[in-house]
Amino acid sequence: MTKSLRIIESGIEHFAEFSKHAPRVFFAPGRANLLGSHMDYNGGVVMPVALSRGTYVFAALRKDNILRISSQQFGGEVIEVTISDLLPQRAKGWACYIEGALWATHERWQYLGGLDIHVDSDLPIAKGLSSSASVTSAVVKAVASLFDIDTDCDEMIHLSHLAENGYVGVRCGVLDQTAVFLGEKDSILMFDCLKLTSDHVPLDSDVAQIAIIDSQISRELASSEFNLRVAECTSALSTMQAHVPELTCLRELTANQFDEYKNHLSAIEQKRTQHVIDEVQRTRRGTKALRAYDIADFGACMTAAHYSLRDLFEVSTDELDTIVKAATDVEGCYGARLTGAGFGGCVAALVHPQAKAEFETHVCETYKQQTDIQTSVQWFSPSDGVREIEL
Ligand code: GLA
Numbered sequence: 001m002t003k004s005l006r007i008i009e010s011g012i013e014h015f016a017e018f019s020k021h022a023p024r025v026f027f028a029p030g031r032a033n034l035l036g037s038h039m040d041y042n043g044g045v046v047m048p049v050a051l052s053r054g055t056y057v058f059a060a061l062r063k064d065n066i067l068r069i070s071s072q073q074f075g076g077e078v079i080e081v082t083i084s085d086l087l088p089q090r091a092k093g094w095a096c097y098i099e100g101a102l103w104a105t106h107e108r109w110q111y112l113g114g115l116d117i118h119v120d121s122d123l124p125i126a127k128g129l130s131s132s133a134s135v136t137s138a139v140v141k142a143v144a145s146l147f148d149i150d151t152d153c154d155e156m157i158h159l160s161h162l163a164e165n166g167y168v169g170v171r172c173g174v175l176d177q178t179a180v181f182l183g184e185k186d187s188i189l190m191f192d193c194l195k196l197t198s199d200h201v202p203l204d205s206d207v208a209q210i211a212i213i214d215s216q217i218s219r220e221l222a223s224s225e226f227n228l229r230v231a232e233c234t235s236a237l238s239t240m241q242a243h244v245p246e247l248t249c250l251r252e253l254t255a256n257q258f259d260e261y262k263n264h265l266s267a268i269e270q271k272r273t274q275h276v277i278d279e280v281q282r283t284r285r286g287t288k289a290l291r292a293y294d295i296a297d298f299g300a301c302m303t304a305a306h307y308s309l310r311d312l313f314e315v316s317t318d319e320l321d322t323i324v325k326a327a328t329d330v331e332g333c334y335g336a337r338l339t340g341a342g343f344g345g346c347v348a349a350l351v352h353p354q355a356k357a358e359f360e361t362h363v364c365e366t367y368k369q370q371t372d373i374q375t376s377v378q379w380f381s382p383s384d385g386v387r388e389i390e391l
Pocket of ligand 1: 033036037038039040041172173174175176340341342
C-alpha cells in the first residue's frame with residue numbers, strides 16, 4: 001500500500017473515533033520553488049512545482065456552529081471553538097493555520113454551521129516545502145466544497161494567503177498558495193506575481209528529476225527573519241519611489257535606475273535590491289531556457305540564485321551551502337538552491353535520472369562528513385495541485 005493510501009485509511013479510521021459524521025477527503029500538495037526567490041512580494045516571476053507530498057484534510061459538516069479540529073501531527077488534542085472565537089490576536093499554537101483558513105473563509109463566505117476537521121500530512125513541517133500553505137489551502141478547499149460555495153482557484157488562493165497574512169501574521173507573498181493550487185503534473189509553473197498570469201512548461205522526467213535534500217534544520221517563518229526581509233524590500237521600494245514615482249514594486253526597478261539612486265539606500269537595502277534586480281534577469285533567462293528545453297542553463301540559474309540568496313539576501317545557512325556545493329559537484333546535477341524562504345529547511349536540485357545513485361551517495365556522505373548530520377534525498381516529479389480525493 002502506498003504511503004498516501006495508508007494516510008487516507010488511517011485518517012478515516014481516526015475520523016470515526018473523533019466524529020459521528022462520514023468525512024470527505026481533500027489533499028493539498030507542498031511545493032518546491034525552483035527559481036524566483038523572494039520575488040513574489042516584490043512583484044516578480046516565480047517558478048515552482050507542486051510536490052506529491054502534502055496535507056490531507058478529513059472534514060464533515062456539523063449541524064451546530066462548533067468547529068472541532070484535530071491533527072495527527074499534534075497528538076490527541078481536540079480544539080473546539082466557534083467561529084466567533086477565531087480572532088487574529090488568538091493565532092498561536094499548532095492549529096493556527098487551520099484556524100486561519102476557517103477564519104478567512106468565514107470572513108469572505110459567511111458560512112453557517114460547524115465542521116469536524118482532522119488533518120494529517122506526509123510533508124516535513126517547517127522545512128521550506130510550504131507546509132503552511134498546504135494546510136491552509138486544503139482547509140479552504142474543504143470549506144468551499146462542503147458548503148458548496150461557488151468559487152474558483154483565484155479566490156481560494158487569496159483566502160489561503162489571507163489566512164497566513166491576516167490571521168497568523170506572516171507577510172508572505174502568493175508564491176506558496178499559487179503553486180499549491182495551480183501546480184500541474186510534469187510541469188513547472190511560471191507565475192507572474194505582478195500581472196497575475198500563469199503558464200506551465202513541461203519538465204521531462206527522463207531528462208530531469210527533482211531532488212529534495214533536508215538540511216535537518218527547521219525554521220518557522222512566523223519567528224524567522226522573513227518579515228524583516230519583506231520590510232527591508234518595502235523600505236527600499238519606498239525610497240526608490242521618491243526618485244522613480246511610477247514604480248509599483250521592486251521588480252520594475254531597472255538596473256540603470258538602481259545604479260543612479262542606490263546611494264539613497266542603506267547598505268543592507270542595496271544588497272536586497274541587487275538580489276531582486278539579478279533575480280529578475282535570472283527568471284527571464286530561466287524562462288527562455290525552459291522553453292528551449294535547455295535544462296542545463298535553467299539549472300545554472302538555480303545555482304546562481306542560491307549564491308545570491310547567500311551573499312545578497314543573506315537567508316542561507318552553512319548547512320544549505322554545504323548541500324548545494326556537494327550537489328552541484330555531481331556530474332548530472334543541473335543546478336541546486338535552497339527552496340522556500342531560507343534560514344534552514346531544504347535544498348532542491350534538478351538531476352538527470354542516470355545520476356541519481358551517485359548524487360544520493362555523494363551528497364549524503366559529504367553532508368555527514370562536513371556537518372555530522374545524517375540526511376537523505378527524496379525524489380519528486382511535479383504533481384497536480386489541490387483536489388478532493390474521491391473515496
Ligand atoms: C516563503 C513565503 C513565500 C516566498 C518565499 C521566498 O515561502 O511564504 O511567499 O516569499 O518564502 O521566495
